[in-house]
Amino acid sequence: MKAAMKNDVIGLRKDIATDENANTILHRIKQTKATEEKAIYDVMKRHNELITDYVYLKQKLFKQFENHAGLLALKNYIEFIEKYEYGAVFCQLQSPRYTKFNQCFQLVNLKFK
Numbered sequence: 001m002k003a004a005m006k007n008d009v010i011g012l013r014k015d016i017a018t019d020e021n022a023n024t025i026l027h028r029i030k031q032t033k034a035t036e037e038k039a040i041y042d043v044m045k046r047h048n049e050l051i052t053d054y055v056y057l058k059q060k061l062f063k064q065f066e067n068h069a070g071l072l073a074l075k076n077y078i079e080f081i082e083k084y085e086y087g088a089v090f091c092q093l094q095s096p097r098y099t100k101f102n103q104c105f106q107l108v109n110l111k112f113k
Helices: 002-010 012-017 024-032 036-064 071-094
Strands: none
Touching (some): 002 024, 024 036, 036 071
16 A cells, blocks of 8 residues: 555656546545645655554564564565665656656655654
8 A cells, every 4th residue: 555655646747647547646635625735745644654554563573473483584575575665766756657747756845743
């Protein structure tokens, strides 16, 4: 779910330009009559909540398997997936699929509680 939300934020300008309907932010704007900024804020807030839940669950999982022979393999796999997700953001931001719509998303001014 967090990957889909990330894609919706990064691809918002593209989705507006191509009249795409499968975007969480656009759906929120249409359903709640929220401003674009408010819809982005709401989606990013939920994204951050999912990240917090993920970190908690990952810690619980590592604790549950702390004495298991496969713990290192589990940690390596999760680290691989996390690095892939991190790198995918930069690939998306440089992809012609997104850059042709002249979008440069800056979320630095949004504060999430």
